[in-house]
Amino acid sequence: MASIDSKDIHKIIVACDAGMGSSVMLASQLRKQLKGTGVTVEHTPVNEIPADADVVVCHSGLAARARVSAPDKVLVPFQIFLGDPAVTKLVATIKNGGTVDA
Template sequence: MDGKDIRKIVVACDAGMGSSVMLASSLRKELRKAGVAVEHTPVNSIPGDADLVVCHAGLGARARSSAPGKPIVTFQVFLGDPAVARLVAAIKDGGEIGA
């Protein structure tokens, strides 16, 4: 999937500790000018209109079962993770997003 085709990202979480909310807020600010909506939802309630799901690596399997067929980008660190940085660059500059 090309980053320029992304219009809605869902940041999926589990524990509600706030870290994923911070990530969603950060992505929302970074991608506002690109016209990308960013939502924060529980991993078991990923909406069907999401173009892409972002979640912690520990939730990847649950996200895949909750959103079959959707590209999933997993990360290890909530802020400053290289996978998230690559995603943002692909959306802003165009480029393939590895799912």
């Protein structure tokens, strides 16, 4: 199981299937929530996760594909695009310190 300390998180990727819609809103929301933390948030297709990603956030239905695209990255799957507890926990861990496990 991959894990990363919050101080080592510099880039979060919100991975999606089609590249439009709800995941773009989630990426925007994360950027706002993490403003001032030094963490960048980008939105990419699940099959094109960049090598410099520290954490990948994606819908649970895409988790298997994300693990194939980025097997060594911490993966945070979620069920709902806005207000999901997994994403809320990720933001809190980055702001307050701790370890993110996936």
